[in-house]
Amino acid sequence: MREGVCSVIDYSTVLNQKVQAIKPSGIRRFFDIANEMDNVISLSIGEPDFTTPWHVREEGIRSLEDGKTWYSPNRGFIELRQEISRWLKRHYHVNYNDKEEILVTVGGSEAIDLCLRSLISPGDEVLIPEPSFVCYVPLTEMAGGVPVVLETKAEDRFRITPEALRAKITPKTKLLILPYPNNPTGAVMRREHLEAIAEVVRENDLMVLSDEIYSALTYGDTNHVTFSAIDGMWERTIVVNGFSKAFAMTGWRLGYAVGPAQIIKAMTKLHQYGIMSAPTTAQYAAIEALKNGDEDIVYMREQYDMRRRLVVDGFNSMGLTCFEPEGAFYVFPCIKKTGLTSEEFCERLLYEERVAVVPGSAFGDCGEGFVRVSYSYSIKHITEALSRIEHFIKQFES
Template identity: 80%
Template sequence: MKEGACSVIDYTSILSQKVQQIPPSGIRKFFDIANEMDHVISLSIGEPDFTTPWHVRQEGIRSLEGGKTWYSPNRGFAELREEIARWFLRKYHLEYKADNQVLVTVGGSEAIDLCIRALINPGEEVLVPQPSFVCYVPLTQMVGGAPVIVETKAEDRFRLTPEALEAKITPKTKLLVLPFPNNPTGAVMRRKDLEAIAAVVKKHNLMVLSDEIYSELTYGGEPHVSFAEIDGMKERTVVVNGFSKAFAMTGWRLGYALGPVEIIGQMTKLHQYAIMSAPSTAQYAAIEAMKNGDGDIASMREQYDLRRRLIVDGFNRMGLTCFEPEGAFYVFPCIRSTGLDSEAFCEKLIYSERVAVVPGPAFGACGEGFVRVSYSYSIKHITEALKRIEHFLKELHA
């Protein structure tokens, strides 16, 4: 080799095989395309278009102005953990001890990761209802667990049924993921639905990861029911939630987990080594949000509800069947009537009409024939997007 020449490194032989086998998130593709085009209306990312409420931002600002920039305790500031515990007692009549049953994390995503890593040994099975958020399967694979897909169906309003769950359980099954209210479908599990699932969980001695990040965005008059509220489930459940969706605090990156002392203890140990502590500034803001943010949630939820009804009516009117979601801020219309698969539909739509949505299979293979559309955008943007989509359909069938 000549002096100064660089050797060629085969990185595929160096990198983790598990990581290489995991595909990148399908959510970001059309968002990235949209960012490179002009005049695009992107309904592809699940991020509130509201600004974090001013009184919440003020607390973050005050903490910085006061020089409160030090590490927090590993579990999170005691005051925040106490507020989280009070929140769950007030809303769900669930009693958690702030000192050892609450863990503050960097977003709800970290809490999900910690829960799976703390519970799953290589070869053990994790039941993942799909369509659902993209992280559960790869996080299970990265610890050597075996994800088992439980398909939810439009005719069941994308709710998990006890029959579908029972059919997938084997002697290796250990953990059930409950992602409700659901991203991408907007499906909600009401109390009677959860009670039916709880009977199966108890019968087979399963543990549950209940991802309730959209708990405050539930519509139709019935409030959200936490799975831990169901008789006998608190001891079996790690509840994951956070501040991103309810308080429009996505960029603050703050979430939390509640659960049995033994599980939260092991999750905290992993958190200590991987992250150490969540951002201090975000925690000071979150304390204010939990203390005085109920009105903000109600106001944002009311606006989301208006958008929800507008977009559902719009899709059904133009012939793209769309069941009425009862939670989160997504609709999941069926596009099979167009004759296109989900990927082709999204590609043709963005290039011809400058509207970005996400193919259903990004959330699991059973999402084929659907697209995810977020209504966490203004009425003006949604109205214009619906006009463009309707024009797209007319041109497609011309």
């Protein structure tokens, strides 16, 4: 705008109505406030506190030194797709053709967006379990779909039950999103739970988007089971995964989708026109991560597991009932005993004790009465935060 000239444009009439209706992320709101304050301990962002392993960074650096700064093929370098195929077979016993059934994306979030826009036509209903990651509802709406919330409960360990799933299915239902291990609850669906869900999926001829970005961070003696490994689900499932959580590569922005060739082909067309290709340097680093990074995953998972037990015990000992998560790096304690809403609790905790956590309501209305706490931070960081939270809630004890 020229100096001294007032704009006469009403931008509310110019902007896309769907975009205007989308609410800003509740996760980022508290992170941004905390960033402007002193002496704040943040447990709000789901980002590993580990640095990307040196051998992975080194491979990225080497690719730059060798002048490998060109575009990759739309679907990603074949060498990376081959390693993704091998990694999935080695860990989850599923087979994907590296030429037609794998697409490398800019983070897992792009893969989710591409999947929804490739499958959903206007008016199609998408079943979205909540509490869950904040992107599913707005991306469904942007694709022209109708989000249908499938509430999960603490008494069910925040798992989807077949009964609850059947109750939400209508003739318009097309897609089920399976976000496990779950953000924000840390819930996990084991094989027996997935098999029960698969039966409902078969009965109702549904497609499934299985967001498995936290799959490598599954705790206990039972390994993660990918939904496409369940009998009859390979043909119905698009699996989304990536490098951010398992390999501490958040800033590299690299993910992938695997699924039936026709669906991956459709997703590739959207990727081709909107993004073109994922970052070249990140792809070379990811090849090294998949080839030689299994020990890195084991080490980081063990560290998270230790922190997980510390945080769960801490919240339970201070009287905030805390479901024990079996995956990811979050806990979801119940704060109802304080009489505060999730937003009120988080705001007061931030301003009174300088600790940032995220309201459960940011992950869906059924998250009200809970808060999300990330334990992807150092033991020292977590211990001090727990001490401040305990001091905060003592004022609500009768």
